[in-house]
Amino acid sequence: MFRPGAAVSRRRRGRQRELPVPPPLNPDLLGLLASCRAAPADDTPRLVLADWLDEHADVSGLPSPGDARARAALLRVQVELARPTCDEGHVAALRAEERRLLVAHAEGWLGSLPRRLHELTHPVFGFAQQLAAARPPQPFTFEPLTPFKPWRFTRGLLNIDLRAETVDDPELGAWFASPLAAWTEEACVDVAASRELERLALPDPMRPYFGVRLAVGAAEFPTLLRPRPDPGDTDERRCRRLLRSAKFGLVRELVLFPPALDAGFLRLMAGANVSNVQRLAVRAALSDADAAFLSSAALTNLSALNVSATQLTAAGVRQLAHAPHLRQLVSLVAYRNGLGCDGLVALVESPLAQTLNVLEVQNTGIGDRGAVALARSPLLGRLHGPGLNLSMNPIADEGARALAACEHLPRFRELILRDCTVGDAGAAALASSPNVADLSILDLWQNRIGDTGARALAGSPHLDGLDVLSLRDNRITAGGAAALRARFGDRVKL
Template sequence: MSDRAALLAAICAHPDEDTPRLAYADWLDEHADTVPAPAAARAHAQFIRDDIAMWLREEYDPLRLRWVLIEKPKREAEAWVRDALPALHWGNFARDPLFRRGFPWTVTVPPASAPHAPADLTVAAPIERLGISHCGGHITELLRAAPWRRRLRAVEFDHRGNRSPTDTLSRIAFERLDRLAFRHDAITTAEARELVAAPLFRGLAAFRIVRARVGTVIPDALAHANRPGSLRELHLVECGVAQMPLADFLNSPAASGLESLSVGGDRTNSSLKFRAFGLVTDMPPLRALDVSDESPGELGIEFLLGSPFPPVLRRLDLSRCSLNRDRVRALAGGAFGALRVLWLYGNSVGNDGAVALAQSPHLSGLLVLDLGFAQVGDEGIGAILESPLADGLVLLDLTGSPASAEMKEVLKARMGDRVRL
């Protein structure tokens, strides 16, 4: 085995350790002139060091946010990436992002994959997440044969195939699995209820269902389990989550460690869903809340602002929530002293709403503000430029702004690549 292969093997065998990854970066630098693409080798080496350094920073550190949102996507689009990706003939590397701590980490298996597992399923990368489209019998065979199966931390099922995903999960022994996701009706109500009661679920740190009308089953089952949960993240998007099961869950031992919650996407008059936040008495350590694609109305915003969550939230997503300038003004008056990331994409924020956000003493610590397609023009942008946000924001998204060309030039001159237009 070559030194390079040995280093890659060490990275795969010890995916949580950074030392083998940094040793590989050193090897790339030292042997760059001996490989077919020296510049690509050096670029990958520096990327590994940068990615690890940013990973070690706190999630809302401005430098890390800039890396994740601006610099890393640019670097992953550079030519060296082609040479850095190992051969993979039975699936595809996914971009979400493409690299984690310097190496590709997610593989997706398309439905057109061979009906039987290929003879060689090795891959010279620390695979941690597997995406499965249309689960079939070949997936069980693939997982049993894959040498990296025991290293998997996350499995995601996309669309329903001819094999139950929960049946597949029950047939495979996972040692590190702590994240599960199901998309586009990949799981049924009965399967979801069975999964919550299974031993596998008790070890999960993150659980996600997107576009499957089973959402009420999950919080209801968790609330009635009456046991402390390991869940740090729960995402039920377009699942029809109702008020009381959500409130019961948030007040239950199962939510005692919950840090991130998504319950949006139903696109309904959802003020009652927002009322669930005001019914919380046993506060979970929630830091991120996503209720995008809802229509809370003024009453729903009042419920949110009157809940225990605003003072502790670090991230809030209210994209496409039919917010007008009055509702945004009310939001700007909320006690969001710890908030660092705010998404208001696709709302009618307007200039008046943008002025209220810029002048809010509670939002001066924002690092990311998304006002894409939010009808913010010259007056609103001018207020932002005159506020502490102009210097403090890592990223300001004003995609689709109706502002004048002159104001956009002023904005770009002031904020550079920290603004999107």
């Protein structure tokens, strides 16, 4: 007689030999890994971890010193890959090293996890189960470079995508109880409704790593599991219930869509316990009142805030920049807004100038006054490279002169001022500054540079290291173009 569990049992008996469980890790290493999980948007704890692994490879508790150094190498490579760059050759070299490390080490670093996740996401039902019982089990093949998989290494640490119905799987629980799980940054479940969050059951071994990605107000579409989406899931009553739920403490990443703001979610957040949220993105228009509610919410562990394309004003930025609870914020993505010079000045004069490592303000109406304030601020000395990108802002010659004179400019290998209003004087200031000597990419596409600026760049004694000088869509004629090609050859793009 056929038993429904027979196929599963036979497949389990036919599995490949399990990889050995590694010994316990050094307590100092465990502490460093915990600090990485506490600030997911911050590169500094990861680079400190990489340095520690190199310096303590013999006592880390890892299988071998070589394994520790490989972990350190992956941390550095993926941290560098996560930083925006226009240098395609550099990215290709980093990708090649990333592939080499994953092919050589990922199977040992993951143990039985990929196989079990594959089984949980590819169940066998009905007649297919009977066929599986009648033939020998197919061994699981580990493919470390497959793009579509429920696990991935992100900036050196492991991120796992789970399904709500499988988080209590015993085999997963056993894996999370092993030393391999310590390298997990987060094991996440996507949730789109309050009732799904409330139904989550969480085994103890997974608790240090578990997080929920919660989207409130996202458009829902009919599926086999949800044939009739509930349009009232984001009314004020349900939003209040969601924020009061004990399970809301599991939310690590929060995304808010227009229905959530219409229901007053930001206002309700101001009086709720949202201290465990580490990443927040708003996908709706933010009024100044909304920004005030967001600023008063107790987001004490928020590491990354994305408010791009939200119609955020200078007044809204000022409120966020001085919010008493945003002292852990290291990443602010705010492009395509109307911040203007007032907004950027408010930001660089706020406490966030001492914490941010990532700032994206392209296409935000920043002119010369804002660029000068940024160039004179310690914030520019904190921002990660390799690129400084202020594109699609009305930055003209005065702003270009301030950037050229900035003592922090040598930290960047790429200066991107595309679609600004820089003219000949600004180009000449950049050409004459020793602070541009380390640039590999200078992008001045679509500005107001003419032959005078072109000749200044062609005669610069500081631009020998350039790989790309982009001057497309400027006011350069044949004479200026000839001078540039004589100096830079095919490195100049006209």
